[in-house]
Amino acid sequence: MSAAFVTTVKERCRMCYTCVRECPAKAIRIVDGQAEVIAQRCIACGNCVRVCSQYAKQVRNTTDLVRALLTSGRRVAACLAPSFPAEFTEMDYPRLVGMLRAMGFTFVQEVSFGADLVARRYRQLMGKPNGRRHIATTCPAIIEYVEKYLPDLIDSLAPIVSPMIATARVLRKLHGDDVAVVFIGPCIAKKVESESAEVAGEIDAVLTFLELREMFEEDRLLPEDVEPSGFDLPHGGAGALFPISRGMLQAAKLREDLMTGEVVATHGRTHMLEALREFADGDLGAELLEVLCCEGCIMGAGIRNESPLFNRRRRVRKHVCWRMEEVDPARWHDDMETFANVDLSRRFEPDDQRIPSPAQSEIAMIMARMGKCNPDDELNCGACGYDTCREHAVAIYKGLAENEMCLPYTIDQLRQAIKEVEASHAQLASAQEALVQSEKLASMGQLAAGIAHEVNNPLGVVLMYAHLLLDDCAEQSAMREDLQMIVEQADRCKKIVAGLLHFARQNKVVRYPADMCELADRALRGVQAPANIAVVRDYQLADPVAEVDRDQIVQVLTNLISNAVAAMEDGGTLALHSSGDASRVRLSVSDTGVGIPEENRKKIFEPFFTTKQMGKGTGLGLAVTYGIVKMHCGDIHVQSNADPAAGPTGSTFTVTLPRRE
Secondary structure (H helix, E strand, O other): OOOOOEEEOOOOOOOOOHHHHHOOOOOEEEEOOEEEEOOOOOOOOOHHHHHOOOOOEEEOOOHHHHHHHHOOOOOEEEEEOOOHHHOOOOOOHHHHHHHHHHHOOOEEEEHHHHHHHHHHHHHHHHOOOOOOOEEOOOOHHHHHHHHHHOHHHHHHEOOEOOHHHHHHHHHHHHHOOOOEEEEEEOOOHHHHHHOOHHHOOOOOEEEEHHHHHHHHHHHOOOHHHOOOOOOEOOOOOHHHHOOOOOHHHHHOOOOOOOOOOOEEEEEOHHHHHHHHHHHHHOOOOOOEEEEEOOOOHHHOOOOOOOOOHHHHHHHHHHHHHHHHHHOOHHHHHHHHHHOOOOOOEOOOOOOOOOOOOOOHHHHHHHHHHOOOOOHHHOOOOOOOOOOOHHHHHHHHHOOOOOHHHOHHHHHHHHHHHHHHHHHHHHHHHHHHHHHHHHHHHHHHHHHHHHHHHHHHHHHHHHHHHHHHHHHHOOOOOOOHHHHHHHHHHHHHHHHHHHHHHHHHOOOOOOOEEEEHHHHHHHHHHHOOOOOOEEEEEEEOOOOOEEEEOHHHHHHHHHHHHHHHHHOOOOOEEEEEEEEEOOOEEEEEEEEOOOOOOHHHOOOOOOOOOOOOOOOOOOOOHHHHHHHHHHHOOOEEEEEEEOOHHHOOOEEEEEEEEEOOO
16 A cells, blocks of 8 residues: 555544454554554554544545546546445435435446456356365455465465456446546445556545545435436346355355365454465365455445444345346346456455564563563463464564553553552652651751850859859758759759750761761660669671761760660660661660650650650750751651550660761
């Protein structure tokens, strides 16, 4: 074909791969999930058009060409395919012929007469005992398939034209070579046949029934508005059965005898491929293979009527019965003799579109990319449009398919993507939480710095004079107890202000190699655990050295150990644990104390939040700890249980730090 007869409307293509599955020539390439018809490989069978529920396939329209012919001043003949009763169910044939004449057609001819001539030629072909095997050439899609994909069978194609070409030759013998011929039928492949080099110029244009209806609607032609008319002579006979599977055999008076097997007839995509392959292998054992790409021409893609198969068969059969009653047998025989010398021969040329198949190693590599490493992985589900996983792999090698067409592979990829998205979402949520916490810390730091700066100086004066007054006060004085209270509370305020200053200070991390286990021991020595608390060290770091700010990490561990001790007023076990890998180290501080209630766990790193009694905590220790850990690009997590019914109570704080900056 010179150009694509079938194209894809990409906006409508939904990646269902139904067209791939139904294409007998595998002439559809998937590019970025979109189905693209390859013009060179397409046999124009119309299966993709017929099965596309989204109407994403469109056929090259020739209505403008027919309009031009009708207004050219030439005599134009309409050749009506005998399948028309399956489409135009709302009118009888005289009305349809009348509408065609009203459009401007000079002649309206039954293609069934050309089919009668072709049927007689097949009967003559089968009457020659030359031992040759033949494939019937009434279906143009079958011709295209053989020329493109089974070129070795070209010599087996029956050298007989289709009824369309036979009718065109009859018309030119009858009316002269200047008559323009327009074929009207249900078949898209007829458009291809009309442009074939071997019969070029025989047909001026091809309309599908859909296009004819489109022209009727544009001209606002209705059956009741036209004068009924009959077909022009010569009239057809049993050739009107051609659009039904095995109709050609009946018209040619050839019998598909199951005992002799000399004639085999079949139809449809699957049976067509099987029959042609068996014919090529010599396994069919038939002298004539009559095969149609569709389930008869009445199921062609150029029909709008949605009636089921056998309803269409019945309509064609009834029309043939009526016509056989109307046709004058004597006149029909005379016409058959008159046109007996019309040349009904044609040639065929190979158009090899076969692509060499890949080696088994290539197929194995392609399948491995889709997670199919052994036979159990080959589900052969057909969701990709190919019958087997190996056929899909071969199509990928040939550039016709994509990995993503495999449904199990795509589901696995989707699951992996969902996992990655969930992990990314978790990281984003953690980062967002850290950002919110950092913003809180920054705001509180600015506030704390301002308060500490303003309060520190007058607080120092109050504290100094309180101590002076306490020193001058006699031991037995009634004021001494009050002065001691002032001194204690002023000292407490001083500690709070010192904590605020430490919290507000924007420390930089100065990293040096340090033994993390030694830092844990230093922090443990800085906090004197009561005698009723047992201390357990579990250091499992094969390499305990990491680059950290030693003093800051000691402060972190000191804060965690202090909190753990404070949580075990009645005694318990304090455990220090270390672990890690080549890139990170982990330090954990565990206690068997009262635990942290679930409603408080999200607040523990907020400044000034504390569960300790008044005067025993400022709520800044964990906030400072959080800030130091984040400045080290690390993480801190807590696991805690405060419900004795759920198990042992206690808390575990785990600090994870990178070994290097």
